[in-house]
Amino acid sequence: MQRTSFADMPCSIARTLDVVGEWWTLLIIRDIFNGVRRFDDLLQHLGISRNILTDRLNSLVDKGVLKRARYQERPARYEYRLTEKGLDLLPVLLLLMRWGDKWLAGEQGAPVSVIHKDCDHGTIPTVMCSVCGQPLIAGHLHLQVNVIGTAA
């Protein structure tokens, strides 16, 4: 269980981790991106306990990352879909994957390749500047604290 809430820290990294910063949460979101959307399928695919999965799914619905959608009437059965807020986590997942591919995959190489349908090439997701389009790299950024009353 989470003992400290980061939500009140004036930092968007801390706030984001308060929503998704837990071992299982991003893997649940990964699976839903990949089309594993039903409780029993997630249970089996993740090898997670029923209690933890229930807790994490409820939390992600409460926080607006997932929504429940009924796929069967009698008995009522639901699947989990990403909201717009949840779909917007794709870049985070892509970057976690890219780092693991580069630093943790070992000799066997990347387990999964990402094909960009628009250009039909295998792509390496890369973080670029929205203004000039160049890759953003350490040492080339300046962080400017915005004074908004409670900023530390």
Place this chain on the structure above:
Amino acid sequence: MQRTSFADMPCSIARTLDVVGEWWTLLIIRDIFNGVRRFDDLLQHLGISRNILTDRLNSLVDKGVLKRARYQERPARYEYRLTEKGLDLLPVLLLLMRWGDKWLAGEQGAPVSVIHKDCDHGTIPTVMCSVCGQPLIAGHLHLQVNVIGTAA
């Protein structure tokens, strides 16, 4: 404490979370990026317990994300610096920040602006295709599992 190791899953997201997927870990890395590199400074800035901080720093050194560097001889004192592997986590942090800025910052707006020194503009870190340079968005990607013996 972590009860399940994701390191053996044939998935780079799971492997990455095995290294950095814990509430405090990415905030420690964030602080070291921002120049908070000494144990006591991290302790104070994060409001974390001494035991947890020691454990997380040792784990990050063991996993090659941080390295210890002596900054004082007598008594010997060390600070923590990012290795190349650690510096390469910057894009992950930028994307976590971007998501929090967009979805969790509320009316006060982003606590911190990122200035890209190369073009001298406020930038929104954006995940682009390394081949065609267009933003990577949900629905425009195809994941291709690479058969490497143990892929599930």
